[in-house]
Amino acid sequence: MVASLVGDPARANMLTALMNGRALTASELAQEAGITPQTASSHLAKLEAGGLVEPEKQGRHRYYRLTDPDVAGVLEGLAGLAARAGHMRVRTGPKDPALRRARICYDHLAGDLGVQMLDSLRERRLVKQKKQEIELTPEGERFLAKHLQISPDMLTHPRRPVCKACLDWSERRHHLAGTLGAAMMKRFTELKWAARDATPGSRVVNFTRTGEKQFAALFGNGHD
Amino acid sequence: MVASLVGDPARANMLTALMNGRALTASELAQEAGITPQTASSHLAKLEAGGLVEPEKQGRHRYYRLTDPDVAGVLEGLAGLAARAGHMRVRTGPKDPALRRARICYDHLAGDLGVQMLDSLRERRLVKQKKQEIELTPEGERFLAKHLQISPDMLTHPRRPVCKACLDWSERRHHLAGTLGAAMMKRFTELKWAARDATPGSRVVNFTRTGEKQFAALFGNGHD
DNA sequence: TTCATGCTTCGATGATAGCCGAAGCATTGT
DNA sequence: ACAATGCTTCGGCTATCATCGAAGCATGAA
Numbered sequence: 001m002v003a004s005l006v007g008d009p010a011r012a013n014m015l016t017a018l019m020n021g022r023a024l025t026a027s028e029l030a031q032e033a034g035i036t037p038q039t040a041s042s043h044l045a046k047l048e049a050g051g052l053v054e055p056e057k058q059g060r061h062r063y064y065r066l067t068d069p070d071v072a073g074v075l076e077g078l079a080g081l082a083a084r085a086g087h088m089r090v091r092t093g094p095k096d097p098a099l100r101r102a103r104i105c106y107d108h109l110a111g112d113l114g115v116q117m118l119d120s121l122r123e124r125r126l127v128k129q130k131k132q133e134i135e136l137t138p139e140g141e142r143f144l145a146k147h148l149q150i151s152p153d154m155l156t157h158p159r160r161p162v163c164k165a166c167l168d169w170s171e172r173r174h175h176l177a178g179t180l181g182a183a184m185m186k187r188f189t190e191l192k193w194a195a196r197d198a199t200p201g202s203r204v205v206n207f208t209r210t211g212e213k214q215f216a217a218l219f220g221n222g223h224d
Numbered sequence: 225m226v227a228s229l230v231g232d233p234a235r236a237n238m239l240t241a242l243m244n245g246r247a248l249t250a251s252e253l254a255q256e257a258g259i260t261p262q263t264a265s266s267h268l269a270k271l272e273a274g275g276l277v278e279p280e281k282q283g284r285h286r287y288y289r290l291t292d293p294d295v296a297g298v299l300e301g302l303a304g305l306a307a308r309a310g311h312m313r314v315r316t317g318p319k320d321p322a323l324r325r326a327r328i329c330y331d332h333l334a335g336d337l338g339v340q341m342l343d344s345l346r347e348r349r350l351v352k353q354k355k356q357e358i359e360l361t362p363e364g365e366r367f368l369a370k371h372l373q374i375s376p377d378m379l380t381h382p383r384r385p386v387c388k389a390c391l392d393w394s395e396r397r398h399h400l401a402g403t404l405g406a407a408m409m410k411r412f413t414e415l416k417w418a419a420r421d422a423t424p425g426s427r428v429v430n431f432t433r434t435g436e437k438q439f440a441a442l443f444g445n446g447h448d
Numbered sequence: 449t450t451c452a453t454g455c456t457t458c459g460a461t462g463a464t465a466g467c468c469g470a471a472g473c474a475t476t477g478t
Numbered sequence: 479a480c481a482a483t484g485c486t487t488c489g490g491c492t493a494t495c496a497t498c499g500a501a502g503c504a505t506g507a508a
Binding site: 025026027037038040041042045059060061062 | 487
């Protein structure tokens with residue numbers, strides 16, 4: 001049954017990651033769902049068999065996309081029902097709570113803290129967001145220069161946007177990507193506020209005690 | 225998550241049973257799904273928590289209905305995806321194969337044989353079907369009179385339609401309901417072609433050897 | 449009251465399926 | 479040719495959850 005395919009949290013996360021219409025590689029989807037490539041492979045095979053996604057081979061990558069706008073429509077409907085029932089839940093997903101709190105998404109900060117950071121930036125008008133597009137305001141530039149010693153000219157890149165919203169699978173909300181997201185994460189590391197977990201391959205980000213305090217001072221929202 | 229609710233076979237069967245819009249009691253739904261009342265109760269509690277069904281207390285019965293046409297719409301969409309993927313599958317559902325082959329649905333024949341019967345009637349132009357609406361053709365009336373001694377005037381009923389398509393949960397296709405469906409089942413019993421199983425509460429219908437042959441002669445499709 | 453029916457809760461069991469480590473192909477790059 | 483990357487397959491572990499027996503509450507009937 002199709003519904004059971006969507007029912008699994010890992011698969012649901014993959015599908016929501018594909019909801020923007022773009023195709024993603026198997027490993028990207030694995031990252032999105034917080035599972036290992038082996039597990040993702042198994043899931044993707046099932047989704048393909050169920051006709052929900054279609055693979056496209058390209059070099060040694062395998063890009064997956066939703067087969068059809070119809071599929072997106074049904075997923076949308078499902079999400080609508082879920083929202084109505086107050087079911088914006090945090091369900092199982094990956095078991096590691098640390099992974100949910102703070103982790104690396106490619107090269108920037110994701111998880112609870114990542115979402116919180118973008119929320120704070122938006123709320124204080126340091127950035128303006130329209131869907132996926134994020135723009136740094138003049139106040140934002142001053143803020144970055146003052147507190148994190150990041151200047152706009154550090155952020156230019158030929159092919160990559162400065163700011164970009166990245167959908168967070170554990171929170172189902174956006175966090176900050178792009179060169180700015182990467183630069184901020186790098187700065188956190190340099191300032192010894194945070195460091196990637198020692199265990200190889202882990203995406204967990206551990207904050208130091210002072211790092212946690214500084215981060216909260218800049219991006220805290222008072223309720224934790 | 226809502227999808228996981230629909231994903232379970234037992235719950236899916238209950239929901240499809242409710243798709244006609246009418247409300248059913250907890251025990252009726254248990255029967256539809258082929259599970260015990262305890263299990264059904266647990267499932268219904270989850271469906272209610274998920275906002276998919278709403279209970280209505282009435283005496284010592286508890287009637288459940290789909291909360292919303294929206295719910296029905298999403299379920300429909302899900303079924304559509306499933307159909308497209310060739311996923312007309314026979315999954316676990318009730319474990320009893322006899323129940324899948326032939327059973328009582330209220331007062332008419334359901335299961336594999338029920339679906340086969342309606343298929344045959346439709347194919348031979350003895351009935352015309354438009355969605356849920358089924359109409360008996362003149363050829364159909366002659367056929368019934370000749371082979372089953374059923375005349376049209378036996379079928380009139382103030383509030384109940386003569387013919388109606390009833391969605392079969394094990395086959396996910398239609399079988400024949402309405403007064404005609406009931407009359408035919410009654411006739412099969414009278415002719416000693418079939419009888420409801422002796423075990424109390426069972427919905428299984430057992431065909432006699434001659435009954436099976438006669439039934440196949442009238443409604444067989446050659447491939448079993 | 450006493451009994452029967454419809455439904456729910458509790459507890460224990462068992463099977464399904466997600467998950468990961470290890471190893472195996474395939475493709476690309478050097 | 480060799481190594482590295484991306485992905486898949488296989489095997490075993492574990493947790494989740496559907497399932498049912500037994501018992502507990504209701505409601506309605508006698």
